[in-house]
């Protein structure tokens with residue numbers, strides 16, 4: 001495995017040196033600024049084939065078309081996840097948190113499973129969450145206010161969404177910490193594993209997480225509440241695998257993405273003094289700042305779609321099952337849609353055309369919740385600490401799919417109550 005990885009990297013590096021834009025993207029350190037590499041892909045055309053044989057697009061129009069095309073679907077099993085499709089631990093098959101969830105399933109299974117949890121994410125469902133979100137933000141800011149310097153990610157941004165999802169799922173308060181650890185481990189695993197040791201550790205972790213979820217399911221069967229897991233156990237026809245994969249999906253999809261949205265928004269605000277001044281004066285401006293962060297620096301950088309049958313895409317014949325990488329973060333800077341696309345301009349007229357939450361049937365189910373959490377975080381943070389400033393180097397997450405800060409030290413400055 002290590003030899004194969006080494007060979008792979010050497011080939012990619014050689015192709016990058018030969019000027020292949022896709023190879024450049026995969027050769028550079030995942031924590032570096034990827035946006036110039038996206039522009040190199042855009043300069044090559046609407047649909048670009050790299051020397052590695054990978055198809056990519058930075059075009060907003062093409063991304064949107066393929067995301068909404070019923071003849072395109074998500075990747076087939078086995079292609080996406082570092083977890084084996086058929087992994088066994090202690091003689092029991094593991095539920096694959098990526099491939100068995102509705103994020104990567106196609107209709108009719110996708111429709112059936114998404115429908116079960118959708119009610120929690122409607123405007124009415126969200127209003128029920130609003131008070132929890134405000135309370136959690138306030139609690140963690142109280143903690144942060146006791147220190148003059150804190151880690152914006154570890155001490156604040158990472159804590160808010162996990163509490164909210166744990167509440168939604170019906171995880172008892174005492175288990176929130178353990179739940180947060182599983183969340184990070186699962187999301188990190190999405191970036192791939194480096195060797196067999198990491199793979200085995202990941203499988204063991206997943207096994208333990210499944211045991212945790214089996215206990216949660218039992219607990220909610222005996223004492224149901226108005227949470228998602230209680231509602232799922234009430235469906236007798238839902239298999240254990242579907243129940244676990246759906247629960248894991250909500251944790252994976254709703255956790256680090258939101259953490260990174262909060263971090264990326266604060267980075268943008270600190271880099272734009274006039275935006276900060278307006279935010280401090282007018283807390284309702286937080287919504288526009290969040291929206292523009294989603295466009296310019298989205299937490300999920302790309303997704304993949306494959307055609308169910310051979311077809312022509314942007315003039316090129318694409319055989320059935322060939323993956324096409326849809327670079328959502330690049331589409332969000334497409335000059336055909338966005339005026340002055342690289343400029344951070346909250347409230348811009350074309351701002352909501354972005355694809356940060358994807359489009360079509362897989363459009364992010366938690367988009368409203370993520371917007372609400374990030375806006376509440378910004379309002380709380382700059383309302384409480386109007387002089388908030390960076391207190392050291394930001395460490396980026398080592399990921400190409402998920403973009404954000406892993407560590408972001410800040411000085412609180414003057415505190416307002």
Ligand code: HEM
Pocket residue numbers: 102103104114165249250253254255257258261298299300303304356357358359361362363364365366367369370
């Ligand atoms: C799907 C982004 C927060 C739940 C997606 C997709 C994207 C995305 C791009 C679609 C991927 C594709 O089309 O292949 C984000 C971002 C977030 C965020 C940027 C935060 C800033 C959340 C939250 C939740 C959530 C808070 C729930 C608690 C989901 C679910 C799906 C999804 C369940 C799968 C939808 C489906 O396949 O039908 N998200 N997400 N997300 N997201 Fe989010």
